[in-house]
Amino acid sequence: MxxxxxxxxxxxxxxxxxxxxxxxxxxxxxxxxxxxxxxxxxxxxxxxxxxxxxxxxxxxxxxxxxxxxxxxxxxxxxxxxxxxxxxxxxxxxxxxxxxxxxxxxxxxxxxxxxxxxxxxxxxxxxxxxxxDVTDYKEDGTVVQVFVEKDRPGVIFEIGEITANSGVNIQTLMVTHQGTTKVVEIHVDKADVSVADKLVQAGFKAQEADHYKERVKN
Structure with a gap:
């Protein structure tokens, strides 16, 4: 940018x-x-x-x-x-x-x-x-993936899981919580839970609570 x-x-x-x-x-x-x-x-x-x-x-x-x-x-x-x-x-x-x-x-x-x-x-x-870069005004779901031990290809793996779920990633950001990397993805709304799919694949993931509250309001 x-x-x-x-x-x-x-x-x-x-x-x-x-x-x-x-x-x-x-x-x-x-x-x-x-x-x-x-x-x-x-x-x-x-x-x-x-x-x-x-x-x-x-x-x-x-x-x-x-x-x-x-x-x-x-x-x-x-x-x-x-x-x-x-x-x-x-x-x-x-x-x-x-x-x-x-x-x-x-x-x-x-x-x-x-x-x-x-x-x-x-x-x-x-x-x-x-x-703008977070697609704040776009409808969708925000999922957080917590990566405690970073490794090459982790973003590719997350993208592959969302693609196989038929869900498009709108934006992706990486932040830090201490030594843990937090990959926050804004995905299209879908019937399938991307967070659940990521957990099934071995990731620690959840739908972002702050996004849930914003949707309610």
């Missing part, structure tokens, strides 16, 4: 000399919380609602409403933006983007292609990507 597969395109931007009140209006009108700052085609920063709140006078200030409005009309994006902005290339993997965001405790990365801004990737985009 690449960043380009899940990034938000058609990004609204502002220039460093844009007035703060204009940037705020742009965010409100577009229902967004951050704007890349571009100067002469180059990304020079990013401005977020938090940046603006940190820079503008608070409600506890002794300034009058007229003085506050005057300050806001004078302040520009350059006065509030984060200048040390991290970026990611559109061809990099989604995991690379997540790693950078986690390392720097940030919720957005401008996405570049040959030095040109082509999109942004946000926490919400990454959550949408997770729902």
């Amino acid at each position: 690449s960043v380009a597969d899940f990034m938000t395109r058609g990004v609204k931007t502002v220039s460093p000399d844009t007035k703060i009140n204009v940037a705020v209006s742009t965010m409100k009108e577009s229902g967004i919380h951050r704007l890349p700052v571009v100067d002469n085609g180059q990304v020079v920063g990013i401005i977020t609602q938090r940046d603006i709140e940190r820079t503008t006078p608070s409600k506890a200030t002794s300034l009058s409403i007229y003085e506050m409005n005057y300050l806001l009309n004078q302040m520009t994006v350059a006065d509030a933006m984060t200048k040390d902005v991290k970026t990611v290339n559109q061809n990099e993997s989604l995991e690379d983007a997540i790693y950078v965001m986690r390392q720097h405790q940030i919720g957005v990365l401008p996405v570049m292609d040959n030095g040109e801004l082509v999109g942004i990737i946000t926490n919400n985009d990454i959550l949408d990507a997770f729902l």
Whole structure:
């Protein structure tokens, strides 16, 4: 999965000399919380609602409403933006983007292609990507297979059992519980129990409880 597969395109931007009140209006009108700052085609920063709140006078200030409005009309994006902005290339993997965001405790990365801004990737985009790869919205059954001793060909064996049962695997993920690998497969709904077939073949398997609860709700 690449960043380009899940990034938000058609990004609204502002220039460093844009007035703060204009940037705020742009965010409100577009229902967004951050704007890349571009100067002469180059990304020079990013401005977020938090940046603006940190820079503008608070409600506890002794300034009058007229003085506050005057300050806001004078302040520009350059006065509030984060200048040390991290970026990611559109061809990099989604995991690379997540790693950078986690390392720097940030919720957005401008996405570049040959030095040109082509999109942004946000926490919400990454959550949408997770729902997409897990087929969350697709009807079916989630089966967990617990592999305590990993071995070559185990995924093939699981796939063979589901195929012989006439059931299609929609998605497959591998996670860890300590030293145990958990192979979680999302399969088509069927009359046959895939979990039972896997148990009969010697696997430790069960239908996922969290999926059962979601179906009930």
